[in-house]
Amino acid sequence: AQRVTQPEKLLSVFKGAPVELKCNYSYSGSPELFWYVQYSRQRLQLLLRHISRESIKGFTADLNKGETSFHLKKPFAQEEDSAMYYCALRFYGGATNKLIFGTGTLLAVQP
Amino acid sequence: DAGVTQSPTHLIKTRGQQVTLRCSPKSGHDTVSWYQQALGQGPQFIFQYYEEEERQRGNFPDRFSGHQFPNYSSELNVNALLLGDSALYLCASSFIGGAGNEQFFGPGTRLTVL
Incomplete structure (x- = not known):
């Protein structure tokens, strides 16, 4: 079955620190992956x-x-990066497609 | 272009009632998808409409039904509402022939079932 896993509900970092939001997927076909914010x-x-x-x-x-992963990275976090981030996998069914989302990670960048 | 629009913004219903949510796709788009986003969860795919037909369906009961009109706008209908149907309902539109077939999301309709 197709699945997207985001293990962290919340990631809190200080401004200027590196950020890595984790995403793992399960899909038997050739994956097409996205990050939504x-x-x-x-x-x-x-x-x-x-x-x-x-x-x-x-x-x-x-x-x-x-590793079936698609982690999102940024070397230096900014306060305006604070948001909810969702990893998504596109699954095709004929000519149309659907997105399978993870549960999301809230990124909080502290000043 | 206002992008994807949805109405109403908020809705309160009681158990057993029926509800209709509406979506207008982004200009030039011909495909509409509906997602349910429960609190603390990611969006879950309900179904997708293209050429006025349901093309794909997620794991949702028949109480959830939809329609697409010739102008590409769409409705989501939910019958016999349950408390568990309380969620944010998102509409996304795309152009099936477009590069990347990117889905653009609307602001959502917040449904509360009491």
């Missing part, structure tokens, strides 16, 4: 996807198929 009082929005191999707002994530 929800800032306070805003809607869920896409942060980055593994296919793009891009860095958004200083965040990067590398897909490790051997």
